[in-house]
Amino acid sequence: MAPPLIELVGATKRFPNGSGAVHTAVRDLSMSVDPGQFVAVVGPTGCGKSTTLSLVSGLQPASAGRVLVHGTDVQSIPDGVGYMFQTDAVMPWRSVLENVASGPRFRGAGKAQARAKAADWIERVGLAGFEKYYPHQLSGGMRKRVALAQTLVTDPKILLMDEPFSALDVQTRALMQDELLRLWSGSGAAVIFVTHDLDEAIALADKVVVLTTSPATVKDVFDIPLQRPRKVEELRLTEEFRALYSNIWESLRGEVDKARQKGASNVA
Amino acid sequence: MSLETPAVSSASVPVLETEQDVLAKAKRNAGRHKRNVWLLRLAIVVAWLGSWELAGRYWIDPFFYSMPSKIWQRLTEWFTGGTDFGSIWYQILVTVEEAFIGFVIGAIAGVICGVVLGRSSYLSEVLAPFIKAANAMPRIVLAALFVIWFGLGLSSKIATVFVLVFFAVFFNAFTGAREVDRNLIDNARILGATRWQVLRSIVLPSATSWILSSLHVAFGFALIGAVVGEYTGAKAGMGFLISNAQGTFDTAGVYAGMLIIMVVALFAEWLIGGAERRLLRWRPQMSADDGRRDI
Numbered sequence: 091m092a093p094p095l096i097e098l099v100g101a102t103k104r105f106p107n108g109s110g111a112v113h114t115a116v117r118d119l120s121m122s123v124d125p126g127q128f129v130a131v132v133g134p135t136g137c138g139k140s141t142t143l144s145l146v147s148g149l150q151p152a153s154a155g156r157v158l159v160h161g162t163d164v165q166s167i168p169d170g171v172g173y174m175f176q177t178d179a180v181m182p183w184r185s186v187l188e189n190v191a192s193g194p195r196f197r198g199a200g201k202a203q204a205r206a207k208a209a210d211w212i213e214r215v216g217l218a219g220f221e222k223y224y225p226h227q228l229s230g231g232m233r234k235r236v237a238l239a240q241t242l243v244t245d246p247k248i249l250l251m252d253e254p255f256s257a258l259d260v261q262t263r264a265l266m267q268d269e270l271l272r273l274w275s276g277s278g279a280a281v282i283f284v285t286h287d288l289d290e291a292i293a294l295a296d297k298v299v300v301l302t303t304s305p306a307t308v309k310d311v312f313d314i315p316l317q318r319p320r321k322v323e324e325l326r327l328t329e330e331f332r333a334l335y336s337n338i339w340e341s342l343r344g345e346v347d348k349a350r351q352k353g354a355s356n357v358a
Numbered sequence: 359m360s361l362e363t364p365a366v367s368s369a370s371v372p373v374l375e376t377e378q379d380v381l382a383k384a385k386r387n388a389g390r391h392k393r394n395v396w397l398l399r400l401a402i403v404v405a406w407l408g409s410w411e412l413a414g415r416y417w418i419d420p421f422f423y424s425m426p427s428k429i430w431q432r433l434t435e436w437f438t439g440g441t442d443f444g445s446i447w448y449q450i451l452v453t454v455e456e457a458f459i460g461f462v463i464g465a466i467a468g469v470i471c472g473v474v475l476g477r478s479s480y481l482s483e484v485l486a487p488f489i490k491a492a493n494a495m496p497r498i499v500l501a502a503l504f505v506i507w508f509g510l511g512l513s514s515k516i517a518t519v520f521v522l523v524f525f526a527v528f529f530n531a532f533t534g535a536r537e538v539d540r541n542l543i544d545n546a547r548i549l550g551a552t553r554w555q556v557l558r559s560i561v562l563p564s565a566t567s568w569i570l571s572s573l574h575v576a577f578g579f580a581l582i583g584a585v586v587g588e589y590t591g592a593k594a595g596m597g598f599l600i601s602n603a604q605g606t607f608d609t610a611g612v613y614a615g616m617l618i619i620m621v622v623a624l625f626a627e628w629l630i631g632g633a634e635r636r637l638l639r640w641r642p643q644m645s646a647d648d649g650r651r652d653i
Contacts (some may be wrong), residue, residue, distance in 0.1 A: 147543055167548060179545035183563040183640040192559065193549040224640040244549060 094122035095280050096146055096248060100155035102305075103141050107258055115141040118155065125247070128274065128281045128292035132342060133301030134349035139284040140176070141305065143250045146282065147173050159248065172246030172279075174254040180225045180236050186212060186222040189236055193244040209237040214273065231262040235269070242273060249274070249281040256285070267294060267322045275319060288342060292334050293322045300341045303349040310341045313320035388535060416631045424609040432614040446618075451586050452595040454622060456512060460519025461580035468524045468576075469569055472531025473561060482532070493529075498586055505591040515592070519583035523576045530572035534565025567641065570634045577626045581619055 100118050107113035132141050145157050148167040159168040180189050183255050184238040191208035195201070212221055215235040225233055234254060241249065247307040255263045271294060274281060285291050291298045292314055300310045316330060325331050375383075407426045414425025434447040443449070501518040508514035538561050546560050588597025596615050601653040603611025 147548060149547070171548060173545070173548040175541050175545060177541055179530070179539075179541045181542060181560070181563070183566070192546070192551075196550040196552070196555050196559075197545065226642040240545075240549070348405075 095125045095160065096123040096126075096282070097158040097161075098122070098142070098145065098155070099158070101142075101152045101157055103138070103145060103147055103150065104153045113253045114160050114305040116145070117307050119301075119307050119334050121299055121308055121311070122157075123280050123282060124250075125280055126278050127297065128283065128295045129297045129299060130285060130295035131299045131301060132285060132288055132291045132338075133306060134303045134342075134346045135286050137301055137304045137345070137349065138306035139215060139286075139301060140252050142301075143173070143252050143282060143284055143286070146248070147171055147250055148218045159166040165284050168248070170245075170247035172241040172244055172249045174237055174241050174249070174251045174334075176256060178225070178233055178237065180233055180240065182225050184216060184224075186223050186225070186228070186236050187223065190239045197244070207243055208239070211243045212236075213244075215239045215269065229262075230258055231266060234258065234266055238266075238270070238273070242277070245277075247279055248275075249279045251281065251283045254283075256287070257288070263290075264322050270294070271318075271320060271322070288335060288339060289326060292316075292331060292338065293320065298338055298339065300345070303345045303352065307344065312338050312341075368382055407555060420609075420639075421607070422609060424613055428610040429613045429617065432608075432610040433617065436614065442602070443594060443599070449594060449596055449599050449620065450618060452582070453588065453597065453619070456515035456584040456587065456595065457519055457577070457580040459512075460516040460583060461523050461577055463575060464514070464520040464523030464580070465527045465573060467520070468527030468572075469531045469565075471524075472528045472533075472569075473535040473557070475566070476532045476535025477557070477561060489528075491649055497525070498583070501583070501587045501590045504587065510591050510593050514582050515587035515595075518587040519580045522579040522583040526576040526579055527569065527572050530568045533567055534568030535561055538564040570630075570637060573630050573634075574627060577630060578623055581623050581626075585619060 098119055098121050101116060102114065102118055103116040105113045105115060119142065121129075131139055131142060141150070145152050146159065146164065148164045148171070151164075155165045158173075183191070185203060185207055186193065190212055191201075191204040194204035194207055197334055199207070207209045209221065212218060215238050217232060217239070219234050220228065220232065225236065228236065237254070255266050258266060267290060281295075283294060285293070288298075295314050298312045298314060299308055300312070301307065312334070314334060316325065316334075369644060394403070411426045414420040414423060414428075416462065440446060441449060475485065498518070500521055504514040504517040508517060542560050542564070543556055546556050584595065585597035585600070588595040589601045591598075592598040596619055600612050600615035601614060603609075
């Protein structure tokens with residue numbers, strides 16, 4: 091069997107919390123992702139899901155344990171990683187075309203070549219005709235499409251997504267989920283998709299990893315044997331989906347309750 | 359509630375305003391508003407200059423306070439027959455040259471130092487007290503020293519302009535470089551940007567709006583620096599002209615000089631505003647911005 095593409099072994103991340111103590115965001119977390127696999131990571135709000143992604147991306151080093159990508163320890167940003175952030179990370183001073191072309195440009199492609207590649211991806215995410223627009227002239231959903239194209243144009247083998255659609259309204263979100271599945275299906279990329287929306291996780295993923303409340307570690311892992319290609323809106327109404335949902339929610343609910351109690355005691 | 363057909367059929371619903379009416383009305387209102395604003399501005403100018411002129415003729419001594427007609431007379435004299443020290447255009451050119459060269463050097467140095475310190479928290483922590491002290495210093499007084507060091511010519515004025523412009527630009531570039539969105543930098547790094555590329559394509563554009571807004575103030579400072587430098591010691595320029603007018607109790611000459619500098623500053627402001635609008639095309643139009651454009 092091929093070795094996993096991404097592997098976290100007992101990964102731990104600690105931060106100074108600003109008032110002299112140490113905050114442990116992730117503790118002893120082990121999981122693995124195979125090439126081409128779509129893994130959703132769910133957990134209560136603020137549990138350390140995003141930190142997990144920054145460990146894999148190499149933006150932050152682990153405090154303990156190992157993070158392996160392509161079988162080697164992550165020292166800096168590994169090759170072939172794309173990262174979609176929760177908040178808008180498109181450059182407001184660049185047009186849609188220049189934004190999408192910036193990845194290839196940073197990597198040394200010529201201007202014409204980068205633009206041709208960008209134009210192709212802009213069309214694929216359904217933004218043809220908007221090449222010359224600036225981000226502030228676009229809607230939230232369209233900006234997400236730009237970010238998606240900006241990430242995918244570098245042809246990543248690993249796609250890290252940090253609640254990318256959480257700021258969108260329900261209809262736009264469903265639309266973007268379908269778009270993501272469509273674009274991902276041909277790419278062969280492995281995805282780690284962080285979300286606190288269980289619906290989203292089940293609809294998109296092959297495997298759902300449930301994290302505990304802070305400090306995060308893996309509580310349960312569920313396989314999602316739903317058929318592809320999927321239509322997110324229709325999928326939600328099926329028996330299979332409801333059964334999976336209630337099953338995983340059983341596991342997640344305990345953590346959400348704990349997180350709530352913690353939040354309540356912090357407030358009090 | 360059921361959807362009943364309305365008693366009045368849609369054909370007979372009266373149209374009180376067509377789309378054209380709405381547009382025409384909005385246009386009419388906007389036109390009237392603009393006209394009123396300009397009329398009021400004109401009224402303020404007339405009232406101010408008129409009362410000054412009247413006071414100068416009947417009440418205060420125009421020898422000390424001058425009056426608009428005398429200033430106008432001095433201006434026409436300067437522009438038709440030249441000043442005592444050569445053509446007025448030459449004097450303006452000298453001052454603008456000093457201000458411009460000092461402005462360019464000062465702005466570039468300010469941006470470079472600001473961005474470097476803004477990106478390096480260590481360096482900025484070390485240098486913070488020195489920068490604060492240098493900023494608190496009455497830098498305009500340095501003009502006197504610069505005349506001693508660099509003589510009466512161009513270089514002493516450029517030095518004065520430089521110290522004024524540098525700090526104005528530096529602080530804005532510093533803040534701009536420090537406030538860059540962390541997310542944008544991370545995103546660029548993931549997309550494969552090197553340190554230099556991050557600086558050029560993320561930090562600099564991000565700081566641009568800060569830097570550009572400082573340039574408005576900085577060019578005003580540049581003109582002040584040039585004029586004060588000339589006032590301290592020079593052989594030509596608007597400051598020299600004003601200083602000379604003061605020496606001969608020519609109050610109208612002082613005012614006339616001020617007026618010319620003012621016009622130059624407004625012209626430069628307009629140029630910088632144009633550059634700013636071009637460079638910040640990507641930004642959503644803000645109503646405050648539109649308001650300023652009017653002024």
